[in-house]
Amino acid sequence: MDSEFLQTLWVTFKLAASTTVILMIIGLPVAYFLAYSRFRFRPVIEALVSMPLVLPPSVIGYYILVAYSPQNWFGRWLNESLGIRLAFSFQGILIASVIFSLPFMIQPLQNGLRALPESFREAAYTLGKSKSQTFFRVLLPNIKPSVITAIALTFAHCIGEFGIVLIVGGNMPGQTRVASIAIYDEVQSLNFNMANRYAFVLFAISFILLTVIYSINKKHETWRMM
Amino acid sequence: MAIRIDIKKKMLSANGEMNLDINTTLQMGELITLFGPSGAGKTTLLRIMAGLVQPDSGHLEVDGETWFDSNKKINLPPQQRGIGFMFQDYALFPNMTVEENLAFAQDEKDNSRITELIDTFGLNEFRKRKPAGLSGGQKQRVALARALARKPNLLLLDEPLSALDASMRTSLQDEIARAHQLFGATTLLVSHDMNEVFRLSTHVVCIEDGGISKSGSPEKVFSDTSISGKFQVVGQVARIDKQDVVNIVTVITGSNMIVKVIAVDDDTQPLTEGDRVLVFTKAFNPIIKKI
Numbered sequence: 001m002d003s004e005f006l007q008t009l010w011v012t013f014k015l016a017a018s019t020t021v022i023l024m025i026i027g028l029p030v031a032y033f034l035a036y037s038r039f040r041f042r043p044v045i046e047a048l049v050s051m052p053l054v055l056p057p058s059v060i061g062y063y064i065l066v067a068y069s070p071q072n073w074f075g076r077w078l079n080e081s082l083g084i085r086l087a088f089s090f091q092g093i094l095i096a097s098v099i100f101s102l103p104f105m106i107q108p109l110q111n112g113l114r115a116l117p118e119s120f121r122e123a124a125y126t127l128g129k130s131k132s133q134t135f136f137r138v139l140l141p142n143i144k145p146s147v148i149t150a151i152a153l154t155f156a157h158c159i160g161e162f163g164i165v166l167i168v169g170g171n172m173p174g175q176t177r178v179a180s181i182a183i184y185d186e187v188q189s190l191n192f193n194m195a196n197r198y199a200f201v202l203f204a205i206s207f208i209l210l211t212v213i214y215s216i217n218k219k220h221e222t223w224r225m226m
Numbered sequence: 227m228a229i230r231i232d233i234k235k236k237m238l239s240a241n242g243e244m245n246l247d248i249n250t251t252l253q254m255g256e257l258i259t260l261f262g263p264s265g266a267g268k269t270t271l272l273r274i275m276a277g278l279v280q281p282d283s284g285h286l287e288v289d290g291e292t293w294f295d296s297n298k299k300i301n302l303p304p305q306q307r308g309i310g311f312m313f314q315d316y317a318l319f320p321n322m323t324v325e326e327n328l329a330f331a332q333d334e335k336d337n338s339r340i341t342e343l344i345d346t347f348g349l350n351e352f353r354k355r356k357p358a359g360l361s362g363g364q365k366q367r368v369a370l371a372r373a374l375a376r377k378p379n380l381l382l383l384d385e386p387l388s389a390l391d392a393s394m395r396t397s398l399q400d401e402i403a404r405a406h407q408l409f410g411a412t413t414l415l416v417s418h419d420m421n422e423v424f425r426l427s428t429h430v431v432c433i434e435d436g437g438i439s440k441s442g443s444p445e446k447v448f449s450d451t452s453i454s455g456k457f458q459v460v461g462q463v464a465r466i467d468k469q470d471v472v473n474i475v476t477v478i479t480g481s482n483m484i485v486k487v488i489a490v491d492d493d494t495q496p497l498t499e500g501d502r503v504l505v506f507t508k509a510f511n512p513i514i515k516k517i
Contacts, residue, residue: 119314122276122317123317125305126276126310127331127376128305
């Protein structure tokens with residue numbers, strides 16, 4: 001029983017940490033593009049990124065599951081050329097979770113970049129710095145609070161994911177069974193003691209994470225003065 | 227060696243659409259002011275020089291090198307123009323100390339240059355401090371030093387002193403003049419303050435409604451040669467006081483001298499504070515004497 005508890009928590013954290021790392025890599029260039037690009041169809045991309053905020057997880061989960069199915073071209077291509085079946089696997093819920101958490105990473109980064117004065121970028125250019133030097137040495141260090149917020153929100157949101165993981169991953173112990181699903185499962189089988197333990201861990205982690213974000217952001221205001 | 231500007235750009239300003247159309251040749255090594263009312267296109271011209279704004283058409287050449295040419299499809303990015311640009315909001319990077327801001331500007335690390343700039347602008351006690359801990363005047367000096375850190379051939383200053391109070395302005399105007407003498411960079415300065423133009427520049431280009439209205443030395447541009455006065459001073463109206471039957475107009479001249487002129491209602495009627503005026507006398511000969 002105890003090893004199952006730890007295993008479920010391990011899957012939960014592995015999913016949240018991997019999602020956060022992947023989204024950090026994808027999120028920075030996308031946020032940069034959305035913050036500064038004058039591309040005509042930018043609103044379409046912005047809308048797509050924000051869809052997970054308004055759509056029920058079951059809708060996105062359903063579409064992802066359909067895409068994974070070997071009866072459709074994407075699933076078939078994965079199966080035939082790479083030998084991968086994503087439905088009901090850890091990789092499958094990881095991809096689903098990356099898509100579902102997209103706005104939680106991108107929106108804080110994009111807002112942080114937009115809030116910086118335009119003259120920062122221009123000044124760096126006139127000082128002979130390339131776009132990437134400007135991004136990593138001027139822009140990114142000055143949106144530190146946004147970066148911390150984005151990471152913590154993504155991580156916390158992933159830990160709490162339920163609907164999408166259930167649809168795409170099912171409830172396979174050690175593979176796709178995460179803490180939020182385990183709570184539901186334990187309650188269904190009237191095992192309140194176990195549900196209570198999972199719930200407490202999730203509650204504590206989310207609370208600690210959010211407290212850390214707010215205190216770091218508060219501290220950052222004082223850093224700027226020094 | 228010259229700066230040849232011949233550019234056109236359609237601009238959207240607060241007063242609707244405006245065509246910026248500038249055609250002039252400026253000499254290298256001078257301290258040139260772009261003077262004119264706000265919204266006339268001064269800042270846009272400066273940003274075009276820097277490569278931050280692209281003109282619709284034309285040609286821009288600095289010191290024999292083509293920076294922009296719409297026919298040949300040349301548009302050198304700001305990184306390659308060898309300029310120093312000082313922004314109205316200074317654009318100091320909050321994550322870096324004063325020293326780091328200067329070092330960031332250099333392609334190759336050159337500590338002696340940084341020390342020289344820090345000494346020149348009296349920044350020694352702030353060198354480890356971040357911009358948020360500096361006063362407006364200190365920030366301005368850091369921004370100026372940073373713009374000079376790359377040894378630019380062309381220094382572009384966008385209303386560098388507009389955010390400062392009067393006494394601070396005067397001392398920083400001297401700072402700019404000194405930087406120009408010391409480092410020899412051709413300087414282009416946007417200003418709408420006449421005192422600044424007189425104190426600083428060797429050449430002034432007046433820009434109104436997107437075009438050049440006058441160009442030349444400040445004395446020539448602001449004096450009215452159609453008035454054959456024996457004694458002429460150009461200045462700005464600081465105050466108009468009504469006293470009994472006459473008015474006393476206080477004028478601050480280019481060299482910060484205060485002149486009080488008695489004027490009747492008819493003369494003061496078109497005047498408001500801030501107007502550019504010419505103070506002259508015809509009836510008396512000014513007398514010169516060694517002191």
